[in-house]
Amino acid sequence: MTKQMTVTQEATEILDRLGVAKAAWTGGTLASFSPVTGEQIATLPVASVADVGAAVERAQAAFKEWRLVPAPRRGELIRLLGEELRAAKADLGRLVSIEAGKIISEGLGEVQEMIDICDFAVGLSRQLYGLTIATERPGHRMMETWHPLGVVGVISAFNFPVAVWSWNTALAIVCGNPVIWKPSEKTPLTALASQAIFERAMKRFGDVPAGLSQVLIGAGDVGNALVENPKVALVSATGSTRMGRIVGPKVAARFGRTILELGGNNAGIVTPSADLDMALRAIAFGAMGTAGQRCTTMRRLFVHASVYDQLVPRLKKAYESVSIGNPLTSNALVGPLVDKLAFDAMQTALEASKSMGGTVTGGARASVEGDAAYYVRPAIVELPRHDGPALEETFAPILYVVKYTDFDEVLELHNAVGAGLSSSIFTTDLREMETFLSARGSDCGIANVNIGTSGAEIGGAFGGEKETGGGRESGSDAWRAYMRRQTNTVNYSNALPLAQGVVFDIE
Ligand code: NAD
Numbered sequence: 001m002t003k004q005m006t007v008t009q010e011a012t013e014i015l016d017r018l019g020v021a022k023a024a025w026t027g028g029t030l031a032s033f034s035p036v037t038g039e040q041i042a043t044l045p046v047a048s049v050a051d052v053g054a055a056v057e058r059a060q061a062a063f064k065e066w067r068l069v070p071a072p073r074r075g076e077l078i079r080l081l082g083e084e085l086r087a088a089k090a091d092l093g094r095l096v097s098i099e100a101g102k103i104i105s106e107g108l109g110e111v112q113e114m115i116d117i118c119d120f121a122v123g124l125s126r127q128l129y130g131l132t133i134a135t136e137r138p139g140h141r142m143m144e145t146w147h148p149l150g151v152v153g154v155i156s157a158f159n160f161p162v163a164v165w166s167w168n169t170a171l172a173i174v175c176g177n178p179v180i181w182k183p184s185e186k187t188p189l190t191a192l193a194s195q196a197i198f199e200r201a202m203k204r205f206g207d208v209p210a211g212l213s214q215v216l217i218g219a220g221d222v223g224n225a226l227v228e229n230p231k232v233a234l235v236s237a238t239g240s241t242r243m244g245r246i247v248g249p250k251v252a253a254r255f256g257r258t259i260l261e262l263g264g265n266n267a268g269i270v271t272p273s274a275d276l277d278m279a280l281r282a283i284a285f286g287a288m289g290t291a292g293q294r295c296t297t298m299r300r301l302f303v304h305a306s307v308y309d310q311l312v313p314r315l316k317k318a319y320e321s322v323s324i325g326n327p328l329t330s331n332a333l334v335g336p337l338v339d340k341l342a343f344d345a346m347q348t349a350l351e352a353s354k355s356m357g358g359t360v361t362g363g364a365r366a367s368v369e370g371d372a373a374y375y376v377r378p379a380i381v382e383l384p385r386h387d388g389p390a391l392e393e394t395f396a397p398i399l400y401v402v403k404y405t406d407f408d409e410v411l412e413l414h415n416a417v418g419a420g421l422s423s424s425i426f427t428t429d430l431r432e433m434e435t436f437l438s439a440r441g442s443d444c445g446i447a448n449v450n451i452g453t454s455g456a457e458i459g460g461a462f463g464g465e466k467e468t469g470g471g472r473e474s475g476s477d478a479w480r481a482y483m484r485r486q487t488n489t490v491n492y493s494n495a496l497p498l499a500q501g502v503v504f505d506i507e
Contacts, residue, residue: 007034007328008041011098011189014091019196025189030217032188035101035336036328038372044188047216052180052225058211059151059178060231065209067148067176074174075125077208080201081170082118085111088197092162092190094328099187100161101336102290103327114166114194116458117474121170124479128175139493146483148176149257150233153226155247157239158338159293159395161187162194164238164261167458167473168482169198169213175482177233178212182226184239185219186338192217223247230254234482237261238295241393241419241467248469259481260469261462263393264421266444266453267300267414269436271407274426276311278450282426283399284318286452288378291334292397293342295468296422296446296454300390301401302410308403312382315401316361319380324366336368336375337396343374346396349389353381353400356388363398386413393419407432415443421464422446422453445472 005013011034015025025032028045047055066074085092093108102110130144152172156164161184169179183191195215202208216222220243226232227250236259237247244262251258268286270279286298303311325332337343343365350363363379378397383390390400404410414423423442426449427433433449435441445464446456456462461476463469472478498504 007037007039007098010328011041011095014095014098015189015193017091018088018095018193019200020189020192024192030185030188030219032099032186033339034098035338035373036098036326037369038374041098042189044217046218047222049221049225052216052222052229055180055211055214055216056151056226056229056231059180059214062178062209062211063148063150063176066178066212069176071125071128071174071176074176075122077201077205078118078125078170078173079122080204081198082115082122084197084201085115085118088193089115092193092197095190095193096161097327097335099190100158101327101338103333103335106290107327110160110163113163113458117166117170120458120475121174124171125174128479128483130485135489136499137491137497139491139495141490141492143488145486145488146480147486149482149484150177151231152177152179152482153229153232153235154179154181155223155226155235155237155239156181156183157295158184158186159290159295160238161190164473165191165194167462168236168259171473171479172482173212175479177482178209178214180214180216180226180232182216182218182223185217188217191215224250227251228254230256233257234259236471236473241469244467244469257481258469259463259471259473261295261471261473262464262467262469263419264295264297264464264468265299265391265393265417265419266296266422267302268298268424268426268453269404269410269414270301270303270307270311271425271427271429271432272304272306273429273432274307275428275450276307276314279426280311280314280318282424282450282452283315284322286424286454287399288319288322288334288397289454291337291376292378293338293395294454296456297397298399298424298453299393300386300417301399302386302404302413303401305403305405312401316380319362319378322378324375324377325368334375334378334397336373340374342396343376345394346376346379346398349394349396349398350379350381352389353383356383358383358400386416391417407435411436411441418467419464420444420466421468422448422456424448424451424453426450
């Protein structure tokens with residue numbers, strides 16, 4: 001960014017370069033702000049409930065065509081999306097930083113994640129496989145086949161404004177499904193940009209049915225119209241547990257399918273045998289990275305009493321010295337909070353910590369870009385016990401630190417929260433490591449050893465248990481959620497034996 005250019009001007013230039021029509025982000029009623037400076041950067045027209053219904057009809061028509069396209073050919077479209085994303089990486093990554101406030105390397109990293117899932121999905125398009133299963137009947141064959149599911153509705157959160165869409169879309173498209181995306185109302189511009197990039201890929205591909213990929217701009221009411229529409233076969237919703245509590249039962253009531261990727265309250269355990277230098281760096285990134293606004297951010301830390309005084313003072317020093325600044329114009333490691341609401345929630349949690357006897361280091365507002373932007377010094381809170389605000393996710397950079405002495409007891413505390421997304425242990429003791437990864441260890445969807453709680457790769461299935469919603473996205477066999485399974489039994493004999501020895505002979 002040149003010195004004269006405002007964030008708004010830069011966003012405008014990027015949107016122009018990426019081919020987003022001006023009418024899509026000007027003259028509407030949804031104001032979009034950049035957390036970097038707090039300035040308003042766009043006013044977007046929003047979808048109505050009727051628009052949602054029309055989009056679902058278009059997607060349903062697209063489904064009827066797309067499900068007939070062979071999966072490897074569908075993969076070709078995602079290969080082209082990957083190519084377009086590679087070409088647009090610098091612009092889209094920067095727009096992520098402008099709209100979500102991430103530091104540049106994280107904005108670019110998010111786009112890299114989109115590219116990675118495209119590569120993964122292209123390979124997947126040639127290995128959507130089912131099982132053949134032994135049958136008890138002679139001259140019969142039994143097998144499972146996987147068919148496209150239907151319209152996929154994607155509802156996404158502000159903090160991963162584009163990666164979550166790509167995780168869902170790359171898989172949904174190779175699995176034969178159209179996608180309708182309702183991005184966060186806080187990050188609509190990156191959504192429009194991603195759609196414009198995908199449209200270029202679709203144009204190069206050629207014969208894509210209209211309505212295969214659509215974006216609906218708006219807030220929760222627009223998401224709700226998708227949730228309530230019985231023609232949306234799968235709702236993949238990423239966001240707070242509060243949102244999931246509303247969305248989950250509504251989709252279940254119409255027997256729809258959900259992937260829920262909700263809040264996390266992720267913890268690390270530092271044991272007596274831990275490599276403390278490594279732990280320090282991993283905790284610093286896990287807890288302060290993205291200004292504490294990752295679903296996988298480390299929010300709780302249990303430190304064994306024997307290493308507490310070696311680790312915690314160093315950690316506090318790192319908190320006091322970490323660079324905070326404008327992610328577009330500095331190399332700072334910590335950018336802004338998304339808005340005032342996030343700042344207020346952080347202050348409330350810190351007050352609650354103090355009133356239960358916690359010692360707070362950091363947490364004050366940092367003056368970086370004036371009154372409209374909310375930069376804050378990450379906070380480390382030493383708590384006398386694992387309780388109060390530590391039991392809930394506050395979407396801000398607060399790390400609660402609790403001393404422990406007994407390994408079995410700390411496992412209990414680790415699991416004693418509602419969320420179940422990510423977890424990690426720092427140890428060089430084989431028994432502790434394996435116990436943490438065993439049935440009586442971490443109850444989370446992600447359990448790491450000697451790395452932090454955040455920064456997952458796309459090859460593994462991503463998601464969490466309990467109040468995190470139970471969904472899985474991204475790698476491994478997450479694709480199965482985007483397809484319907486059919487069990488087929490074929491009789492190639494001259495007889496009609498019935499299973500379980502049932503006899504039903506008619507004259
Ligand atoms: P949020 O719940 O406020 O909003 C998320 C999305 O849900 C937005 O698009 C919003 O418009 C939509 N929404 C809200 N109410 C709705 C309703 N009644 N019906 C349909 N849609 C509705 O979340 P946020 O503040 O944008 O994101 C932060 C939260 O997301 C944190 O809790 C974080 O842990 C979580 N998150 C989880 C994951 C994960 O993979 N588990 C990933 C990223 C973020």
